[in-house]
Amino acid sequence: MENKGNNEIIGEKKKVKKSILKNFYPEYTFEKVEDIPLELLHKEGIKLVLMDMDNTLIDCKGNYSKDLRKWIKNAKAKGIKFYILSNSFSEKTVKRISKELGVQYFYKASKPSRKGFRKVCDNFPEINKCEILMIGDQLFTDIWGGNRFGIRTLLVKRINKKEVIVSKIKRPVERIILNHYYKKEENVEKCKV
Numbered sequence: 001m002e003n004k005g006n007n008e009i010i011g012e013k014k015k016v017k018k019s020i021l022k023n024f025y026p027e028y029t030f031e032k033v034e035d036i037p038l039e040l041l042h043k044e045g046i047k048l049v050l051m052d053m054d055n056t057l058i059d060c061k062g063n064y065s066k067d068l069r070k071w072i073k074n075a076k077a078k079g080i081k082f083y084i085l086s087n088s089f090s091e092k093t094v095k096r097i098s099k100e101l102g103v104q105y106f107y108k109a110s111k112p113s114r115k116g117f118r119k120v121c122d123n124f125p126e127i128n129k130c131e132i133l134m135i136g137d138q139l140f141t142d143i144w145g146g147n148r149f150g151i152r153t154l155l156v157k158r159i160n161k162k163e164v165i166v167s168k169i170k171r172p173v174e175r176i177i178l179n180h181y182y183k184k185e186e187n188v189e190k191c192k193v
């Protein structure tokens with residue numbers, strides 16, 4: 001009887017651990033934004049895409065690829081709306097990227113807080129949460145924030161390894177979570193990296 005009790009407790013602990021990890025799991029993963037097939041967004045019924053900026057759209061020098069610009073243009077032509085949701089404190093950079101890509105922005109978003117997500121999504125009352133996708137390169141800000149807010153999430157690989165110290169510290173823990181994520185059979189099909 002005693003053993004059975006212990007096993008049950010271990011089982012409970014495992015369950016808790018798994019459910020905690022799930023908070024950080026993206027629905028999809030891709031190498032980069034421009035690799036995401038527009039057909040997939042259409043198939044999933046995505047109407048609004050929120051995008052992280054640093055290391056998702058631009059590299060550490062503030063540059064983005066021509067392909068990304070083209071991808072956004074094509075998606076917009078298909079009726080998909082975009083918004084940059086960035087934790088950046090540099091309005092100058094966010095403003096420039098927003099202008100060049102023709103996308104509105106919200107900066108100092110404090111992801112994973114739900115506040116920034118809510119502020120942006122309140123501008124689109126006609127769009128349901130299941131029709132909104134957050135794209136970002138960080139599990140603890142973009143993906144966790146999106147999951148907490150109840151929207152869809154997609155992880156891309158960071159553009160370059162150079163990043164702020166706070167992000168750097170989190171990467172080894174992210175790797176552990178991602179290893180668990182990639183091990184799950186149901187995620188294999190949705191992982192393109």
Ligand SMILES: [Mg+2]
Pocket residue numbers: 052053054055056136137138
């Ligand atoms: Mg980022």
